[in-house]
Amino acid sequence: MFKNLSPRVRAILLALFVTFLWSTSWVLIKIGLDDIPPVTFAGMRFFLAFLVLIPIYLRSNSATPLRTLSRRDWANLIGLGLLYYTITQGSMFVTLTYLPAITFSILLNGTAVVVAVLGIPLLRELPTRLQWLGMLVFFGGVLLFFYPLVIPAGMAFGFLLAAVHVLATSLSSIAGRGINRQGHIHPLTVTIVSMGVGSIVLLGIGLATEPLPQLSMSHWAIILWLAIVNTAFAFTLWNLTLRTLSAMESSVINNTMLIQVTILAWLFLGATLTWIEIAGLVLAGAGALLVQLRR
DSSP: GGGGHHHHHHHHHHHHHHHHHHHHHHHHHHHTTTTTTTHHHHHHHHHHHHHHHHHHHHHHHHSOOOGGGHHHHHHHHHHIIIIIIIIIIIIHHHTTTTTOOOHHHHHTHOOOHHHHHHHHHOOOOOHHHHHHHHHHHHHHHHHTOOOOOOOOOTTTHHHHHHHHHHHHHHHHHHHHHHHHHHHHSOOOHHHHHHHHHHHHHHHHHHHHHSOOOOOOOHHHHHHHHHIIIIIIIHHHHHHHHTSOOOOHHHHHHHHHHHHHHHHHHHHHHHOOOOOOHHHHHHHHHHHHHHHHHOO
16 A cells, blocks of 8 residues: 555655654653653663664664764764754653643644744755645644643743753754755664764763662653654654655644644543634644645
8 A cells, every 4th residue: 555655645654653653752751750850761761762773773784884974974963863862852851840741742833933944044945835824724723722822830941941942853853854865874874873872961961960760660661662662663764754854844744743642641641622622633733734735
């Protein structure tokens, strides 16, 4: 069935599947943060994922050998690792200790606008009118879903961290797209080098600044699932889709996590939905679909 689809449609479907895995991560992270310090939690997740990828990389016949990478390639991958894992993922875990998952997911929708603006001078990718229309429809649905928006007191620091995460996510999308678009470095090599560098730094910061957690079997189950399935597997697929999709398309697909996280929060975290919120979800989904269409 998938063989009859165009490469771009396959990339869209793969990207949507990855966002579903990442959406389930939010529920698991919120559960784990009750007992595990955020930076250490994030560092363990991505460092274990890095360890899982090492034997896969060594057995791969298509992955780009590390010895063939130029100094510029190493600089780009190290920079991507520090930005994509150390800063972006670290700030995500810390922010979720201050903000509810749904509130945080709202703020992440600003990523698409930032990526679209940065993608013009950095990647020379101009969105079409239909894609901009889709963006407007998408954000209209988001506003409808959360109307009226009330910001609870005592969450100022959480919103500041969320702003840092949005900016880091936007720059990561641009950097990842720029590296994968060149096509000479295999996605597995991109993932293992950037994740290795970023996770080691992230875990080191966590161990140096936070108390050692007392982990139960359920905690280890969450960490291992996040590391193996939602990270090692999912991030490799995501880098693969970046070879085909533009930065703005990837960002908008990523922002459909708002809908997915909300549904998962309703199912597993006790969140409730009104008819207006459901209408907002449908409208936001329609906007995300429009952004995928081209003339």
